[in-house]
Amino acid sequence: MPDVAGLEEGTPLFAQIAGRLAEEIADGGLAEGERVPSMNELAAFYRINPATAAKGINLLADDGLLEKRRGIGMFVASGARRRLLGQRRERFAAHYVEPLVTEAARLGIDTDDLIALVRQSLQALPLTSQGGITV
Amino acid sequence: MRTWRDVARYHLVVPWAPLLIPWAILAGSFLVNLVIFALAPDGQHTVVTSHGPVSVPNATSGYTGGVASIYIVFLIIGLNLVGRSLPFALSLGVSRRSYYAGSAALGVALAVADGLVLAVLQLIERATDGWGVRMDFFRVPYFLAGPWYLTWLTSSVALALLFIYGMWFGIVYRRWSLFGVTAFVIAQLAVVLAGVLLVAGANAWAGVGHFFTGLTAAGLTGLLAGLALLLLAGGHATIRRATV
Amino acid sequence: MTTAISVSGLTRRYRDHLALDQVSLEVESRSIIGLLGRNGAGKTTLLRILAGQEFPSSGSVLVHGAAPAENEAVLRRMVFVREDQTYPDFRVRHALRVASWFYPHWSAELADALLADFGLPAGRPVKKLSRGMRSALGIVIGLAARAEVTMFDEPYAGLDAVARQIFYDRLLADYAEHPRTILLSTHLIDEAAGLLERVVVIDRGRIALTADADDLRGVATAVSGPMLAVDEFTAGRVVWDRRRVASRVSVVVVGGLDEADRLRAGSLHLDLTPLTLQQLVVQAAAQPADTLERTSA
Secondary structure (H helix, E strand, C coil), X not given: XXXXXXXXXXXXXXXXXXXXXXXXXXXXXXXXXXXXXXXXHHHHHHCCCXXXXXHXXXXXXXXXXXEEECCCEEEEXXXXXXXXXXXXXXXHHHHHHHHHHHHHHHHCXXXXXXXXXXXXXXXXXXXXHCCCCCC | XXXXXXXXXXXXXXXXXXXXXXXXXXXXXXXXXXXXXXXXCCCEEEEEECCEEEEEECCCCCECCCCHHHHHHHHHHHHHHHHHHHHHHHHCCCCHHXXXXXXXXXXXXXXXXXXXXXXXXXXXXXXXXXXXXHCECCCECCCECCCHHHHHHHHHHHHHHHHHHHHHHHHHHHHHHHHHHHHHHHHXXXXXXXXXXXXXXXXXXXXXXXXXXXXXXXXXXXXXXHHHHHHHHHHHHHHCCCCC | CCEEEEEEEEEEECCCCEEEEEEEEEEECXXXXXXXXXXXXXXXXXXXXXXXXXXXXXXXXXXXXXXXXXXXXXXXXXXXXXXXXXXXXXXXXHHHHHHHHHCCCCCHHHHHHHHHHHCCCCCCEHHHCCHHHHHHHHHHHHHHCCCCEEEEECCCCCCCHHHHHHHHHHHHHHHHHCCCEEEEECCCHHHHHHHCCEEEEEECCEEEEEEEHHHHCCCEEEEEEEHHHHHHHHCCCEEEEEEEECCEEEEXXXXXXXXXXXXXXXXXXXXXXXXXXXXXXXXHHCCCCCHHHHHHC
């Protein structure tokens, strides 16, 4: 597939569409109360079937992250961003911390060194994203 | 459904083929014959009469056979039609039935129109005494020698017959290629042969001879029309399962 | 959702081979279906029968509830763009004009726009068109007809990648505005994969698989790494195509991998690469018949 928009092979497209929209909401690109691209707009952008795009949108709508305003379109529901960030936090440990710890163990890095490395990395972060995003 | 009418229009999208070519060919044949007739010396011979020797012009048997060219052309056009235009028509969702009806209708319409023109040209020929050179191009002895409306009828039927015959050939070729066409020709010869054997067996040559000599031009036209209908049915039966 | 196409027990026998063998298929209206399979698998025969150009040996074919063969009421609602269309001695504009007579939803506006997109000169005789241009003409007719059932049989012979992308984009755009049933038979599976809602794979005259395109994504994954690790990871799983160089092995694992699997693979230092739809179909074709059907259940 022409991956101009970088969709990947291994996961269902509708799930990827939903995931990208969710990321955009979580990162603040799509503000609460803002209109979400229509299924046709998404289909044209990603070069996929409109039904697939619709499925992705509906996935988020079913989760209450998007709300439908009849005749106008889909909008980001209030509280959506907070909820998405909360979900990310829950997955943070499994996605990032566990692999980090496992790999460190394999390489024989002890706890103190590991924590020192984490501190270093934090300090090297650009100022704007330091301290995380407060919700 | 009006599809068959659209099929007829479809064949005329590039009009010069079915409309002009027959006349182009005929004009060519006509001109060639005209030139030959114009150049040939006026035949004269001496006849001895009670008043002494008299010089008389040769009897004009000025029939050239050149008009047959337009009939042949109709056969060829009918034949060519199917090969060229059936595949695209089918892809546009036209049924074979409609395609056949529309094409045959076009052929008949052209035959009637061109037949009328032939009849008119025959009238002009008569009026100008053989185009000034005593050439009988459009007047065919026995077949096309009567009143203009009969000429029109006979010409139309004959042209339509050949068109339909050509179409059938085209359809046979579509379905079964050259092998099929060969078999088709052989089958027709076999039918004729069977007819001949039948007549010979019944010793009916005299009767058959009588029938044909007693046949007027009008009667012959009726026979040809019957044959045309037969060929029409044959072509239709063949196209029903044709694929492209 | 209504059923646009309903095929049951369709068989087409030729003198020397069986092109279609008891094919049964349902196609929903207003969707884009991919018809995939090898050359000679029977895709073209199936489409031709659906379009009324060929006749079944046995079985039933219904398009919007009626058999298409010689049935103009149904045929008017269909357009079939084939690979090798023969045209009469027309110019491009003649072909379009004639097509407009036979398709009730024909859009001259769309036809003109597509002519411009593909750079097709309206006044050129069709005979003088290059192969790619002829394909483009077929595509123009197929799209501008806006027929309720639109079928494309490998419509891009001779079209370069840019032109093919134009085709996909215009197809999608018009489909979004005017939804219809589209059957697309193609070799270039990955190019079209994003367009497809459903996929039908035909193999040796039979339906090997029908599935939602999205369901097939991630069904097969290439796993590569040290031989022992790979074997440990793939124990108990369906495996196709094992390849090896020195101590590295690469296999195709069938059946989805979840988060836990991924993490485990990561910890074993294995590379996971999901197979594209095209790769999946190619791999499956190399397996004994019925494999796809069995493994995707």
